[in-house]
Amino acid sequence: MDSASTDDGPNITAALGAAIRDYRTAAGLSVAELAQLAGISRVYLYNVEKGLKCPTVVVLVHLARGLGVDPASLLETRPLSTATH
Known part of the structure; x- marks a missing residue:
């Protein structure tokens, strides 16, 4: 397995x-x-x-509901370079 696929947790969270x-x-x-x-x-x-x-799945769903969006929309792939601040 490619280590790059498992070492990107912080980027995903960001x-x-x-x-x-x-x-x-x-x-x-x-x-x-x-x-x-x-x-x-x-x-x-x-x-x-x-x-x-990193929020739990339950918290993620509650956040999505509060935002009025589908939980999946919060997980859509975005360029990781724009996620870090």
């Missing part, structure tokens, strides 16, 4: 966080508002958006 942040800002929601809608803490959401934490 891309997911960037997608959540992009959808949140497009929806006009603050971190606190989306966190409340998803039933998580503001600090946890901040860390997810920064790529420091």
